[in-house]
Amino acid sequence: MERSNFASEIPIFEIPGGVHPEEHKTRSNQADIRTLSLPDELIINIKGQAGNRSIPVVEVGDTVLKGQMIAECDGIFSSYQHAPTSGTIVAIEDRTIAHPSGLSDQCIIIQPDGKDKWCQLTPVRDFDQLSREEMLATIFESGIVGLGGASFPAHIKLKRESGIHTLIINAAECEPYITCDDRLLREHSREVLKGAEVISKLYSDIDIVVGIEDNKPSAIDALVSARKELGFSNIKIAVVPTKYPSGGEKQLIQIITGKEVPHGKLPADLGLVMHNVGTCFAIYETFYLGKPLIQRLVTLTGDACKEPGNYWVPFGTPVSHIINQTHAESPKRIIMGGPMMGYELPSTEVGIVKATNCIIMSAEGELGFDNPTLPCIRCGACMDACPASLLPQQLYWHAQADEFDKAEEYDLFDCIECGACAYVCPSHIPLVQYYRYAKSSIKNNRIEKTKAEKARQRHEARQERLERVKREKAERHRKAAEARKKAAQKAGKKDEKKAAVQAALERVKAKKKAQENKDDNKPATGEEK
Structure with a gap:
């Protein structure tokens, strides 16, 4: 692909590892952004983002308008869903659902009426008058998540204010096939920079850096023109060499700042916050137009796809549609995401979710997934390719x-699952799958351990x-027995006293009676005779 001659406006640093896979980007980034027709039904997975499952606020039979809330968040680590x-x-x-496991989950099914009628929208153009909490609430209630692939709720990343000095806009888009960010910048650079300006208002003093690979010359030119037109002199453009995975959060931070996010820490601990151009x-759109997040730009590509390009796709659109x-012709595999970090879909009836940035409709033999897995030959190529400086071979053995x-102990959770190790493996070992298995097993074990500990605490309680x-x-x-004893003792004393009085009375009566008897037996005197 063509490389930009635009010089980076800030120093650029190197990262360890990385690979240079064939890009396959020109097949989808040449045409203008298009829009798909509405399908017969929308299948909206209410767990279609990182975090907790959303809670439906509609019932079967309800009619809804475009943009109307249909599911509310379940706690702060969740996302609102809109029609x-x-x-x-x-x-x-x-x-x-869109998950490699092929499992099912709760979904809201909407049958479009063809009118595409919006609910009432309330733009917030004068956001300078809003408090920080009100701005975060607007982002939260609009259902905005990170659209770079992780779909982490955007407001959580923006919550910390103290110590943040730099906002990095991730436009690297390093994975092969995916070009939605490239095309978005070519056609909507002004809107992206205005969105970055809204984010900057959440902080008192912050620098803005756009990190973009040099294989996107048209997008870089569009950024430069939009910056000049808007007068955003505080925005710097960092043009980084094309290498996968330079678009990873920690990797791009290291390339732009020369700083490495420490193990167990977050970018915010270095005073940095990063968001994708789609976010x-x-x-x-939320602040200037009042629109919640109801669709996203998706790259549709692959050798089996006859009309590749970037399309606005409403959430819930079935892949079959x-x-x-x-006009894809009998795709061999359907991959959601890129060829490095994406996964094969179990069914074409799953709906697009907020994390979907690409659908690859591959032809026979296109992605190399059919290569047989051979034993590890301990060549060390995976170690050289790892951008996190891990030991993939050791992780593989222990996970297996x-x-x-x-x-x-070998820092499994520092693995970003970029797939660079598997890409260079001459034995075609699906290394990332082993790491994902180990991570999920550890997380499940922790959950079970937590449940067991809570059960033990409940039992002991x-x-x-x-x-x-x-x-x-x-x-x-004991107290009742003592009370009864005291009552009995008290009653006994009363009885003794009563008996004594009674005895005295009896003695008085007996004495009186004896006296009367004595008087009756006394001899009569002369007069009485």
């Missing part, structure tokens, strides 16, 4: 042997409660 078009809620049920565009709209403690109740009952019985 991508107007129509009727025809079902809320489990459907196969900036979504924030622009995309295949039909682009279920030695998860040892895998963690119950036993303690039963013992306490038993002690309290015994104490009540």
Whole structure:
């Protein structure tokens, strides 16, 4: 591909590892952005973002307008969902979701009415008058998540204010095939930079840097023109060499700043916050147009795709509809995401989610997934390619042997799952799959351990409660017995006193009676005679 001659406006640093896979970008980045027709139904997975599952606020039979909220967040680590078009809620049920497991999850099914009628929109153009909390709430309630692939709720990244001095806009888009960010910048650079300006208002004093690979000359030119037109002199453009995975969050930070995010830390700990260009565009639409996040730009490509390009795709659009709209001919595999970090879809009936940046409709033998897996030859190529400076070979052995403690000792969770190690592996070992297996197993073990600990605490609390109740009952019985004893003793004393009085009365009566008897037996005197 053509490389830009635009010189980076800030110093650029090197990162370890990395690879240079064939780019396959020109097939999709030449045409203007297009729009797909609406499908017969939209399948909206309410867990279609990182974090907790959203909670439906609609019922079957309800009619909804475009942009209307259909699911609310479940706690702060979640996302609102909005109707991508107007129509009727025809079902809320489990459907196969966009996940390599092929599992089902709860989805809201909307049947479009064809009118595409918006609900009432309330732009927030004068956002200078909003408090920081109000601006974050607007982003939160619009359902905006990171659109670079992780789909992490955007407001959480922006929550920390103190110590943040630099906003990095990630426009590197280093993975092969994917060109949605490139095309977005070519056609909507002004909107992206305005979205970045909104983010900058959340901080008192912040620098803005756009990190972009040099294989996007048209996008760089568009950025330069938009910056000049808008007068955003505080925005710097960092043109970085094309190498995968330079678009990874930690990798791009290291390239632009020369600083490495420490193990177990976040970019915010270095005073940095990063957002994707798609996220900036979504924030622009929320504040300037009042639109929630209901669609995203998706690269549709692959040898089987007859009309490759970048399309605005409403969330919930079934992949089968995309295949039909682009006239794909019997794709061998359907990959969601890029060839390095994406995964094969279990079904074409899954709906597009917020994390979907690319759909690859591959032809036979296109992606090399059919190569047989051979034993590891210990060549060390994976170690040289790792951008996180890990030991992929060691991680593979420990993951394969279920030695998860040892895998963690080798910093398993520092792996960004970029797939560079698997790309260079001459034995075609699916290394990333082993790492994902180990990570998920460790997380599940932690969950089970937490559940067991909570169960133990509940059991001990119950036993303690039963013992306490038993002690309290015994104490009540003891006190009751003492009370009865005292009452008996008191009653006994009363009886003794009463008996004494009665005895005295009896003696008085007896004495009186004896006296009367004595008088009756006394002899009569002369007069009486």
